[in-house]
Amino acid sequence: MSAEHIAIGLVGYQNGYKSKLLRAFLNDEEHALAFCSNEAQIFKCASPDAACYISRKRGHVGSAFCAHPGHESDRVVLSKDVSLLDFPDKTVYASTILGGMFILDGVLILSDAKLPFARLPTVELIAAASVLNKNVVLVQSMKDPIDDTRILEHHHEITQLLTGMGLDEALTILPSTSANSNIGALSTRISNMCTAVYEYHAPAEMIIMDSCIHEDQGTEKTVLTIQGRVLKGVLKKKQQLEIRPGSFSHDDNGQIMCNPVIINVATLDSIGGNDQLEQAAAGDMITVRSNIDYEQIGGIVADMSGFVIGHVDSLPDVLSALKLKVILLPLMFDSYTEDFKEVSIIEKGEVLLVTVGMLSAAAEVRKVVDETTVVVTLKSPICARKEDKVLLLRSANVCWRLIGHGQIEDATVIKIGKAIHG
Ligand SMILES: [Zn+2]
Numbered sequence: 001m002s003a004e005h006i007a008i009g010l011v012g013y014q015n016g017y018k019s020k021l022l023r024a025f026l027n028d029e030e031h032a033l034a035f036c037s038n039e040a041q042i043f044k045c046a047s048p049d050a051a052c053y054i055s056r057k058r059g060h061v062g063s064a065f066c067a068h069p070g071h072e073s074d075r076v077v078l079s080k081d082v083s084l085l086d087f088p089d090k091t092v093y094a095s096t097i098l099g100g101m102f103i104l105d106g107v108l109i110l111s112d113a114k115l116p117f118a119r120l121p122t123v124e125l126i127a128a129a130s131v132l133n134k135n136v137v138l139v140q141s142m143k144d145p146i147d148d149t150r151i152l153e154h155h156h157e158i159t160q161l162l163t164g165m166g167l168d169e170a171l172t173i174l175p176s177t178s179a180n181s182n183i184g185a186l187s188t189r190i191s192n193m194c195t196a197v198y199e200y201h202a203p204a205e206m207i208i209m210d211s212c213i214h215e216d217q218g219t220e221k222t223v224l225t226i227q228g229r230v231l232k233g234v235l236k237k238k239q240q241l242e243i244r245p246g247s248f249s250h251d252d253n254g255q256i257m258c259n260p261v262i263i264n265v266a267t268l269d270s271i272g273g274n275d276q277l278e279q280a281a282a283g284d285m286i287t288v289r290s291n292i293d294y295e296q297i298g299g300i301v302a303d304m305s306g307f308v309i310g311h312v313d314s315l316p317d318v319l320s321a322l323k324l325k326v327i328l329l330p331l332m333f334d335s336y337t338e339d340f341k342e343v344s345i346i347e348k349g350e351v352l353l354v355t356v357g358m359l360s361a362a363a364e365v366r367k368v369v370d371e372t373t374v375v376v377t378l379k380s381p382i383c384a385r386k387e388d389k390v391l392l393l394r395s396a397n398v399c400w401r402l403i404g405h406g407q408i409e410d411a412t413v414i415k416i417g418k419a420i421h422g
Helices: 017-026 093-102 124-133 151-162 182-191 293-303
Strands: 004-012 038-047 053-057 076-086 106-112 134-139 205-215 223-232 235-237 238-252 256-264 267-270 279-281 285-292 308-309 320-326 331-334 341-344 351-356 361-370 372-384 388-398 399-413
Touching: 004 017, 004 093, 004 182, 004 388, 017 053, 017 076, 017 106, 017 182, 017 235, 017 399, 038 182, 053 076, 053 182, 076 182, 076 293, 093 351, 093 388, 093 399, 106 124, 124 134, 124 151, 124 182, 124 388, 124 399, 134 151, 134 182, 182 238, 205 285, 205 293, 223 293, 223 331, 238 293, 238 372, 256 285, 256 293, 285 293, 320 361, 320 388, 331 388, 351 399
Parallel strands: 004 076, 004 106, 106 134
Antiparallel strands: 038 053, 038 076, 205 223, 205 308, 223 285, 235 279, 238 256, 238 308, 267 285, 320 372, 320 399, 331 341, 351 361, 351 388, 361 372, 388 399
């Protein structure tokens, strides 16, 4: 049984609520929050009277009927597979959260309904989500039903903010983990999220969220484990895959070139490890394992967050300089004064952080062509295509803050050297 796969990022900067919300959503009091193995399924009730949705942990067996009063004989049918990814709480990790947004369909921003609503990183997340066409749900978490004027005040503040940012409707919901919680409304929001339109017949391509290597005690082989989201085509077990950018070297003329890595897929699993797969299609979140030669590629593949893996010889180019069409946001957040300040124009020589896909790279502004066009040199080359969207961040008080977005108009492509077989 499989359904459309939705990937959601969880961001909660008033901590402690992610686990509670997740347990309620998964209908599993025992669930321990993990970075990316929080898998759920949303079921829709077949009743024509009301649109009820229920959610539970993937792999858990539950009732085949709706629990809503009067719907006892209405069956529930699988609507969506949902992966929830836990993103860091600290606002200094803006680039990680914003980069992660690229592979997500939506993001849940959690806050404590009784505490004043913090605008950071919410405002940045909403701005980035709108640039990347992702869904946002603000969740105010509370222990009891509304019994406090502060909750209503904070709800009003968030609603005003969302309306002010041009969003059609206030996306705030008020769930709790009690039996009469509003989790069903959250399931409805998630199930109704717009998702990307995938090219299933294109050569396979996946973005890597996380990777690690370990020694298998039984076989004494070195195993590379990669977790990611398939963005195009279909990945198959036993398939040979290429990883870019891989490592870098210099040619005889001293020019930098990239050496992609080639691996063989040993196993494919769903990201939580519940299902072994023969293949995975665009939209799926999966774990790929490969037995590798540590001597050859061990040093390259240990941390590949943001790298791209896919069909050999079909991955995007590796770029070292970008000509960007940029649009600056009117305001950026100043974490010193905890208020917004005007975004000043981009200047030649300044160093920005450019986020493309899940990869962020420091980028020195080499040329300001006009108000909307800049040329930047990347400190570490990235794998991307012309017309890809980028997010621009500027350093402010030791952390990077979102100042705008853009699109790759042109780029300097690095030569692809000999691939390294792992
Ligand atoms: Zn129902």
